[in-house]
Amino acid sequence: MAGANNTNGAQGVFGSSIRRREDPELITGQAKYTDDLQLSGMVYCTILRSPYAHARIRSIDASQAEALDGVLGVFTAKDIEESGIPGAIPVGWLLPDMKIPEHYMLVKDTTRYVGDGVAIVVAEDQYTAHDALELIWVDYDPLDGVADPHKATVEGAPLVHEEAPGNIAFDWEIGDQEKTDAAFANAAHIASLDIVNNRLIPNAMEPRAALADYNSITGELILYMTTQNPHIHRLLMSLASLGLPEHKIRVIAPEVGGGFGSKIHHYADEALSAWASMQVGRPVKWTATRTETYLTDAHGRDHVTHGELALDAEGRFIGLRVDTYAAMGAYLSTFAPAVPTYLYGTLMSGEYDLPAIYCHVYGVFTHTVPVDAYRGAGRPEATFVVERLVDEAARVSGIDPAEIRRRNFIAPDNFPYATQVALEYDSGNYAGTLDKALATIGYDDFRKEQAAARERGQHLGIGLSAYIEACGLAPSAVVGSLGAQAGQWESAVVRVHATGKVTVYSGCSGHGQGHETTFAQIVASALGVPYEDIDVIEGDSGVMPHGWGTYGSRSAATGGSAIASAAQKVVDKARTIAAHLLEASEEDLAFEDGQFFVKGSPDQTQSLPDVALQAYLAHNLPKGIEPALEATSFYDPANFVFPFGTHIAIVEICSRTGHVTLQRYLAVDDVGNVINPMIVDGQVHGGIAQGVGQSLYETAVYDESANLLSGTMLDYAVPKAHFLPSFETDRTVTPCPHNPLGVKGVGEAGTIASPAAVVNAVVDALSPFGVTHIDMPVTPEKVWNAMHS
């Protein structure tokens, strides 16, 4: 086999495009994902799901299913209740006066979306488990349902929960309404748009799955599952669902095939598998079919918004006003309430010096799959509102879109910058990425070409999106004061073994991001130890200290910083031991390339492995120093990190068919210091593809009765290779000033920026037709209608 990476040891490892160490197992089919695991005595669980968006259950007759050969049991909510466990699926973010309806592991008497779990089957093999579902007879009394978050609030709309009149889960606001209204009263121009942010289905390629192994003798549960955050799942399984003591539950994330948010959340299905294992005394596996993932993985977006931007006569932004109906779906999913509030309203200042902002949000129950964080989570929606309004403002004021952005950017010397919506931006140079992007794309030349093309009857458009992202949510106390029922710090253990080899444990839990590679790069640089001598382990609540997992572009900024500070503690301890061994004082020691030596006399050294061996032998340690060489860090960041950038899309529209061709897509991002440029570019590519997917192809469609029409991959357009161009990527580097690595996040940048870039380009192309807005996905039909109305 082609050998290991040649990295020249620790030198220059941070910042280099090392090939990923994860890949050999993945390209040979050796990596084990949850559904690849087999345990002896394993049986299978399947879940009967409501075919109605809203129905009362009159009765359930499972006798035929139970009689089927190979069926071990059919269970309903009643059985779970009788087992005495809490049985709840909780929400993990509380807003003031929020309605929190009961969410039980299976439906008790009323189904509230197509896909709501009604009963489970446990059987010897998966075919029998699926066959038995067809033999359960449920007598449903169908009721009216509603899927549109705006219509759901209209008087007379069917109620999802009796206790939430008007289907309002919460009524939330941020900013200063009075000040903003006053700004609008003095405006020279007002840009105003009605915007629908289309509902998306995450579509990680690996469907969710769980393999639960309960040992009734020890009372221990091992739960292998598709998770982005094993410790959160352990916590919620213990507290809310199963009632098992937390230390008796071990959640393991085997290889995980993508998540994009959908594997953050605590769903009923994995809890049901665990409960089933407790009932039948055997390991139980559940694997979602793709159809089930469409019916149960939390969806994303689904906003109906009215937004307005006020300008003075010079084209300066003086106020922004936003009113949003955000779907929650049928129940409040794990972090759902945070998404259209603290991850949305707080981003309304964008990259702009905006003196007055007011954002009002209704969280709305609908008879649909619950909505929660999906790549970007709130920030793509906010960026879309702001960047669409900025383009509309350019139109109404007659100022070029690039120029109006530049005129309103927060100036580089204006940081830290406190926005009107509660964030303090730490650093930025917004004109830097804009200028670079405009130069690379050839903005001025494009405008000439566009004019010439219009003469020929050809419709080209260019769209800018100058985005900011707030990621690595922090610090924990602040996030807690906003309603989070979770901490936002991260843990790391850096363990130097007696031979100088290193094992790193992180509380993050990667699922495609390449943490084993990048985290080893961090440690190699910090300890001066060869990259090959460092292993990184994640994703097992039985092995590492509590961590909060991987989501919200937090792993490098928060998890990486935890690793860096644990490594620093190791170096500090090693320095004390080295000074003792060299009979020098600590202050006189230098540490370079993994060697301690007295400054000025590099001949006599103690390498980190030398020190590690002495630390483990403990024959000759300085007074008061404990043996061994390892350190743990629980790193709570001082602030969010704020990546930013400018993305530009160029489209051509076919006037006969309305088809949009994405000709070029350029991303100039600033994600701070970069650990592995190849991996960062890969994250940007994937993010752009999902954002372009939203803008041109993807949408979850419900009919008037809240049936999901786009329920399979046949009906929901996950972008294929030929739907997309190659992407151009570039960067500027403005290090984060408050974390030890100077890194920000990159996982969501592409998804946040791209929908606005693409739609702005389409609207630009259609401007000769008087088009000022078009909703996503921008299908040929919509474009054609816009051109012909």
Next chain:
Amino acid sequence: MGISIELEINGASVSKEVEPRLLLAYFLREELGLTGTKIGCDTSQCGSCTILLDGQAVKSCTVLAVQADGGSVTTIEGLANGEYHPMQQAFWDNHGLQCGYCTPGMIISCIDLLNTNPQPSEEEIRHGLEGNLCRCTGYHNIVRAVQAAAETMNG
């Protein structure tokens, strides 16, 4: 009631009794433990389950195990032969994968693509991968990987 089948899998001959309704994908994964072949959908859209059957890429979730009787199957586990297949190497070198779930099927489809068109243009590569979905990479580096593999395999 089982039906006996005999086929060659990754160069080794295998004979087994299978249920008539058993799909080849499940036969490989569950009966033979060849879990490198993935299942990502139930409508034959995703391509995660792609294998080579008698040298041609097929979605193993659309083939019954009994239909493969007498055939020769290559899965992702059978590609490396002391060395990585050039396509595997190219995926690694070009960061053509992230979570890796689409990767076995994708690599097989890419090999099939070059078998039929050894020097494809970018557009031909993109259209050639119509049957395989990847949610992580945006395909950018998959295209680079196929271009790199084409160079190695032709060179």
